[in-house]
Amino acid sequence: MRMIKAIAAFAALAIVAACSSEQAPPPANAQVTPGSIADFKQNVGDRVYFDTDMSSIREDGRATLAKQAEWLKKYTNYPILIEGKCDERGTREYNLALGERRANAVRQYLVAQGVPADRVKTISYGKERPEVVGSDEGAWARNRVGITALQ
């Protein structure tokens, strides 16, 4: 069990590392299989960010979600789980609801772009599973997030 947790923690760190370069263009020598989860994360971007206490999709998020929808309509074999998360600057119960609202905003956007509604589920982690461990605006901005997780 301890071993499994350690691996899970390592995996989470790896995702954070991926996320920090996610806005940059993919490296020229990227060797990922088209249609793989790695392809989705690296060449599409698996997450959008939110403003404080907001759940509306920002301009930069719209571009990401448009690319996500295009990719997801091409590769239809993955069940999709949208994870809504919040920074630590809110109360626990309110943030659970806010995370759900964020996840739902991402889901609605993808469905409006033609991704079948029955493929897309949502879950909120509130402020319980931050992507970045920190207590500054940089960390909080990365934790106000909707992640399109492929399974």
Place this chain on the structure above:
Amino acid sequence: MMIPRHLRTVLCAVALATMIAPVAQAQLTIDINRPNFEPVPIAIVDFQGDPMGGQIAGVIRNNLQNSGLFRSIAPGSFIEPNLGANAQPRFPDWRNIGATGLVVGSATNVGGQIKVDFRLWDVVGSKQLTGLSFTSQPSNWRRLGHIISDAIYKAVTGEEGYFDTRVAYVSETGPLNNRTKRIAIMDQDGANNRYITDGATIALTPRFSPTLQEIVYMAYGDTKGSPPRVYLQNVDSNRKELLGNFPGMSFAPRFSPDGSKVAMSLSQDGRTNLYEMDVRGRGQRRLTSSPAIDTSPSYSNDGTQIVFNSDRGGSQQLYVMGAGGGGERRISFGEGRYATPVWSPRGDYIAFTKITGGSFGIGVMKPDGSGERMLASGFLVEGPTWAPNGRVLMYFTQQPNSGGRAGSVALHSVDITGRFDRVVPTPTDASDPAWSPLIPQ
């Protein structure tokens, strides 16, 4: 009322005869609603007889000292260190060491049962304030210490005590991005800590039933992507039931004062509304219908109203409505966001978390929203819960995370004046305290 087996005491309490007639007006009184006072110096002598008597006195010293109302005088300075329950104190000797109050007792093993007598003396008035005799199983010695502490607190303040209680909370371990959060229960003073959930999934927001043998809490499901739900769990048998069969995420549960109902939030399609469940009959009712976030419901002490947190007006504020829903009215109007309202068990205040700029605070206001007063503040403070007497609260604090490491998370208690704030020790980092009612004797 059913009492959990491990709390059953076969407790027998009788008043001890007053040893001397009152000779002066009592001096040993504390008004716990008055904001400025010095802790009252009190001498608590090891109870004489059975060695358990010293341990019982230790529990009482710790409780009274931690209340902030008393200062426990070090036993090393006592001139009469072997004074028992049935001897006349030499009051000048106790005045000499600065004592205002004096607690003496005796513990005797009688046929496998422990018999404990104690008296509280007003040293200045040379007068007995209270005296009681208890008989119980020896394994209940800590509870006897708490019950005696409550009797002393009541004799001095006129308010019910809160020492014979327990606290449920969320035990937190591990790195922040893969944190284990499990429900734990301990005595109010930190003793007898044990775990209710196994930590396999995140469990949050425990709340006690008024009957003490059950708690409700929220937990994530075992499979990834299964939404959080509300569970009702017997803390003695560990029998667990799903409460409510809702399609989305259900969370933020809280019992009605009679324990027959649980109010909670249900999130679906970006909307979060309040529902009420019958604990036994399993009937369910919708209480709010708004496109906003309605959460953190808390019943009034008489069960007729519910205070809750909503952002329907654009930012998080507190609203009160009838317990069956309807008639919602906003009660918080200060600067900032308001959250986690909790109605006092005596009905005179609503405690809340307030977020103003970069700071969090714990405060109280009257149920009509007037008289707002802050009791504590910090980088992140959250989640007040009331002691059964409505004059002390617990909440939790989180320090800032730094260098990729989680800031420490700890329980605090604070009195209604905000004057005496202290850390409540726990074996691990701890959040979401839930204070139990007094344990039935």
